[in-house]
Amino acid sequence: MNADSRTRLNRTPEWHALGKHREELGQTHLRELFESDPDRGTGYTLRVGDLHIDYSKHLVTDETLGLLRELASATGVAELRDAMFRGEKINVTEDRAVLHTALRAPREAVVEVDGENVVPGVHEVLDKMAAFSGQVRSGEWTGFTGKRIKNVVNIGIGGSDLGPAMAYEALRAFTDRDLTLKFVSNVDGADLHEAVRGLDPAETLFIIASKTFTTIETITNATSAREWLLAGLGGDRAAVARHFVALSTNAEKVTEFGIDPANMFGFWDWVGGRYSFDSAIGLSLMIAIGADSFRELLGGFHAMDEHFRTAPIEANAPFLLGLLGIWYGAFFDAQSHAVLPYSHYLSRFTAYLQQLDMESNGKSVDRDGNPVDWQTGPVVWGTPGTNGQHAYYQLIHQGTKLIPADFIGFARPVGELSPTLAAQHDLLMANFFAQTQALAFGKTAEEVRAEGVAEALVPHKTFQGNHPTTTILAGELNPSVLGQLIALYEHKVFVQGAVWNIDSFDQWGVELGKVLAKRVEPALTEGSHVESLDPSTRALVATYRELRGR
Numbered sequence: 001m002n003a004d005s006r007t008r009l010n011r012t013p014e015w016h017a018l019g020k021h022r023e024e025l026g027q028t029h030l031r032e033l034f035e036s037d038p039d040r041g042t043g044y045t046l047r048v049g050d051l052h053i054d055y056s057k058h059l060v061t062d063e064t065l066g067l068l069r070e071l072a073s074a075t076g077v078a079e080l081r082d083a084m085f086r087g088e089k090i091n092v093t094e095d096r097a098v099l100h101t102a103l104r105a106p107r108e109a110v111v112e113v114d115g116e117n118v119v120p121g122v123h124e125v126l127d128k129m130a131a132f133s134g135q136v137r138s139g140e141w142t143g144f145t146g147k148r149i150k151n152v153v154n155i156g157i158g159g160s161d162l163g164p165a166m167a168y169e170a171l172r173a174f175t176d177r178d179l180t181l182k183f184v185s186n187v188d189g190a191d192l193h194e195a196v197r198g199l200d201p202a203e204t205l206f207i208i209a210s211k212t213f214t215t216i217e218t219i220t221n222a223t224s225a226r227e228w229l230l231a232g233l234g235g236d237r238a239a240v241a242r243h244f245v246a247l248s249t250n251a252e253k254v255t256e257f258g259i260d261p262a263n264m265f266g267f268w269d270w271v272g273g274r275y276s277f278d279s280a281i282g283l284s285l286m287i288a289i290g291a292d293s294f295r296e297l298l299g300g301f302h303a304m305d306e307h308f309r310t311a312p313i314e315a316n317a318p319f320l321l322g323l324l325g326i327w328y329g330a331f332f333d334a335q336s337h338a339v340l341p342y343s344h345y346l347s348r349f350t351a352y353l354q355q356l357d358m359e360s361n362g363k364s365v366d367r368d369g370n371p372v373d374w375q376t377g378p379v380v381w382g383t384p385g386t387n388g389q390h391a392y393y394q395l396i397h398q399g400t401k402l403i404p405a406d407f408i409g410f411a412r413p414v415g416e417l418s419p420t421l422a423a424q425h426d427l428l429m430a431n432f433f434a435q436t437q438a439l440a441f442g443k444t445a446e447e448v449r450a451e452g453v454a455e456a457l458v459p460h461k462t463f464q465g466n467h468p469t470t471t472i473l474a475g476e477l478n479p480s481v482l483g484q485l486i487a488l489y490e491h492k493v494f495v496q497g498a499v500w501n502i503d504s505f506d507q508w509g510v511e512l513g514k515v516l517a518k519r520v521e522p523a524l525t526e527g528s529h530v531e532s533l534d535p536s537t538r539a540l541v542a543t544y545r546e547l548r549g550r
């Protein structure tokens with residue numbers, strides 16, 4: 001397809017066919033779909049690695065799926081995928097290759113960027129990370145005063161924070177419990193204050209994670225952390241080398257900050273920030289779980305990469321999940337997508353996905369800069385079950401919005417739970433299955449009446465159902481499974497961006513706020529440059545200064 005026709009995605013025959021099919025589907029209920037095909041529950045499933053993916057509770061038929069696949073073919077998703085894996089510069093606005101898949105490629109693989117195989121460099125960094133994390137874990141790496149490191153504080157933001165912070169929670173059961181990891185991201189001084197409160201600087205290692213090493217939040221927090229450390233260790237700047245390491249692509253800025261380049265773990269401009277967690281950015285996680293578990297995590301990522309790269313489209317999980325999202329956004333006007341993990345360990349999983357999905361696909365111009373006039377990325381949200389059930393599930397069940405949701409659960413609990421606590425797992429999972437059942441099939445007015453409910457209350461107690469969900473079930477949450485899950489979502493986001501013809505790998509939308517913040521800051525501190533502010537902001541700044549006592 002040429003650029004012009006891609007721009008008019010919603011005028012393609014494939015799009016029209018989907019629109020017509022949507023009209024024909026009308027109000028067809030999941031109850032009817034299951035009545036006409038009782039085998040849906042087993043037929044509409046995929047097994048990918050350790051993940052059992054059930055999409056039977058979606059508002060789709062074989063015809064829908066066929067039409068969605070035709071849309072994917074017409075929009076060249078597979079071709080773009082292959083170009084990505086080949087190392088072509090598919091991030092058009094930044095003229096960069098998109099090769100997070102090379103971060104988990106096996107040692108013997110060959111992936112070329114500008115004619116150079118990048119895989120040996122990837123493994124060199126991984127080996128350096130393994131050696132360093134081994135030293136920290138064994139106590140061989142000591143602080144400036146010779147004390148063993150007990151606390152690791154990762155300072156970074158966005159992709160330099162969310163991945164390791166999420167995975168540290170997810171894989172708690174696999175961590176060295178003698179080490180404490182903290183994650184500082186917010187430029188609000190309270191974040192660092194609370195993180196280092198009570199810590200002994202002599203036992204604390206700071207990992208400064210920043211691809212660019214220019215991000216204001218990270219550099220500000222890193223500078224304050226260095227001050228805290230030096231104040232605690234008598235002010236000798238030589239201490240920095242034992243207590244600060246950097247994860248970055250910018251050796252010059254790292255050195256300028258005062259971190260020994262020998263203690264820098266590098267990566268490359270072909271790794272996007274939100275796709276960087278399995279690069280050097282994962283160092284804090286590797287210290288927590290050990291190099292072997294980290295490699296298992298990479299193995300999980302790689303297995304899903306291979307599935308995405310090679311599985312036929314009709315059995316390809318990222319294609320399927322991506323296309324389902326497009327279906328609801330375009331033809332059901334769904335604005336958001338809930339991700340609901342039934343694992344306490346996945347408490348940060350959805351927050352991680354928010355950056356992955358919303359920074360990637362929150363775009364309104366296509367790859368050639370033309371405005372799109374179809375829905376792009378949804379609002380992604382959610383928290384672990386069962387907490388959400390007692391908060392916002394009411395709206396999903398009985399509100400006026402269609403909210404497709406992913407339910408992620410595990411057959412076995414992990415870790416050293418007591419028998420009593422391990423037994424709670426079945427109750428957790430009973431809720432998991434009950435929710436998707438209720439969402440899909442609801443409860444009819446007749447069923448409510450049959451329970452003897454007063455007529456006035458019948459509408460209130462009726463559940464329309466017909467709310468689509470995907471169920472993702474695995475044996476247990478372990479490093480490999482986590483890698484598989486993350487890569488599944490990475491590639492789902494890819495498929496959607498490819499169909500929508502947007503650049504999923506840039507993030508120009510975060511720039512304006514950064515520039516304006518620089519302009520507003522002197523207005524707050526010194527009352528200067530206020531004339532450059534708009535009238536509303538100028539008035540707010542004046543009120544702020546008054547309340548701040550300036």
Ligand code: F6P
Pocket residue numbers: 157158159160209210211212213214215218273274359507510
């Ligand atoms: O939010 C914008 C962004 O550029 C993200 O894409 C990135 O993950 C984050 O800032 C942090 O950037 P850096 O790693 O360069 O500090």
